[in-house]
Amino acid sequence: MKKVLVVTYYWPPAGGPGIQRILKFVKYLRDFGFEPVILTVKNGDYPVKDGELFSEIPSVLKIYKMFIPEPYSLYKKFMGIDQKSGFDKGTVFGGRKKSFKHKIVDFIRANIFVPDAKSFWIPGGILKGIRIVKKEKCSAVISTSPPYSAGVIASGVSFFTGIPWIFDCRDPWGSYQNKKMRIRFADKFDDFLKNFCSSVCFKQTLAWKGIKKSFPCSGDKDVWIPNGFDFDLPRAYVKPESNKFDLVYAGSFYTRRYPARFTEILKEIIKENSFIRDNLRLCFIGRIDEESKASFRKNFPCDMLSFESYVPHNILTEKLKSASALWIVMDDLPEAKDIVAGKTCEYLGYMKPILACLPENSETEKIIAETGSGVRIPVENKEETERLLTGIMKALEEGKSPMKFNHEKISAYHRRFLTERLAVILEEAINENKK
Structure with missing residues (x-):
């Protein structure tokens, strides 16, 4: 069974939509001849947590975790938000006018954190990823973004080890950086996509357009793999019990x-x-x-x-x-x-x-x-x-x-069938890399 390194920020106990896609890929990859090896973080700052998701992780899975500095702890303190709470910027600031404090935070975020606020784990993540690849003899690396820092780590691992990289893009890269910072990062990351990335997987047209706009060199590497469901389909429509x-x-x-x-x-x-x-x-x-x-x-x-x-x-x-x-x-x-x-x-x-x-x-x-x-x-x-x-x-x-x-x-939208498509992409990338 071929081993593949999976770089992901979101991992149980993380809850919410960000975890579902990669968790289901990992759950079913073994059915198609691939053994995932996980690289994630010890102290992720997740908006919500769902401990029940641990039950979906294969018991034989190897998981490597690393500590990363989380700027959102300072963000919460500055904004007066409970440190223990999961912070979801969308629901806290959804439609309100930004306060002066919020504008300060956004300015710092736009000018310092590139490509995102998780960028502090990039240097250590690349080093740890290289060690894992050598120790576990991984044949490929997959990253899932956002955060895009996971993609930077995977590209670095691919660069230093020579294994193919599959870039899974759930959502387009954010537009909050200032123009100069965006151009610098986009140009460099575009080079990595051109030279080291075997395939770019996306779940929706918006993500595909975002990749094309920010990173033109993704070229003909795009592959559509949507999200899906992970339970047995009912044989027929079941009438609800509620009177409402x-x-x-x-x-x-x-x-x-x-x-x-x-x-x-x-x-x-x-x-x-x-x-x-x-x-x-x-x-x-x-x-x-x-x-x-x-x-x-x-x-x-x-x-x-x-x-x-x-x-x-x-x-x-x-x-x-x-x-x-x-x-x-x-x-x-x-x-x-x-x-x-x-x-x-x-x-x-x-x-x-x-x-x-x-x-x-x-x-x-x-x-x-x-x-x-x-x-x-x-x-x-x-x-x-x-x-x-x-x-x-x-x-x-x-x-x-x-x-x-x-x-x-x-x-066709069952997670197992969708993972089979990812497995085909992995197999092709590994075989191409051997030539």
Whole structure:
């Protein structure tokens, strides 16, 4: 079995979406002839923690950890945030105007930390990675970003050991650095991608465009491997037990994601449509900023809302299996068409209707349409939205499936099948490196 070094900042007990992709790759790589060896950090500053994820790590896995200086501890102290709390910048500062302190922190972040605030682990990470490769006789190295510092470590390991490097990009490189710093880093990292990277894996079009813009030399090395789900597909649609129509949103929710237009027309609909008013419930599971909570409470009756804080992923899975429908809300950003939220491909596996607030002809809409899993909510038209909600809710009430789920296409998003694609890429890179 060939060994492959995996460089990742996020590792259990880290929770949230950042850990799922690499954890599932590691879980299934052994099925395809690869033994992962992990290089991660001892003291990661994670927004949320999920100790239940330890159970998904193969018992034979070798894990190497290193201590790194975490600037976010100073950041929390300066901003007056509890040191023990997991800090999620998105939900804390979601839509608020930045304070003077926050502007100072952003200036430091933009001018000192390149490529990101985890950059302090780069020198030690490269040295430790080289030692691991020699000791374990690894045939390749994989990095997953963000943080992009993990990619820098992997590129350094590849440079000094000669093994091929697979660069997995979950999200595009951030744009917070000043122009001069960005250009310097991008030019250097682009050279490494050109000379040492065998493949660049990305999960969505936005990440692909971001790579192309920042690092043109990624060239024809791009490979699309989306996120997915990791449980058995139900053979058929299962009617939820709840008497309410629970439209469930899972994950972080912050002000720039607030669906203002949907809220506006839904307020009008429930004034006139007692069936929707009495049966629909908007349910949130995860971190949601106080500003968004206040907005929902201002616009809808309390019995139409449910808020639940972050729960371990295994518990979340059971909750989503009992939902009536699953809700996707995309950020109000120009690039939203190219974004595919991590939850989208996991939602597919529940075979529940997916209702989405997002731009027309977006990447997400294409995925839920081709799998027969869901529809875009036509928020520009109140009557169509009302017909859509009423039709789906009445179908569920009668025990009928409101969607024509394509079982074959949905199955392609299982994490094991997606890991098989990564294994093929690894095999090709290793064989090419031998020539």
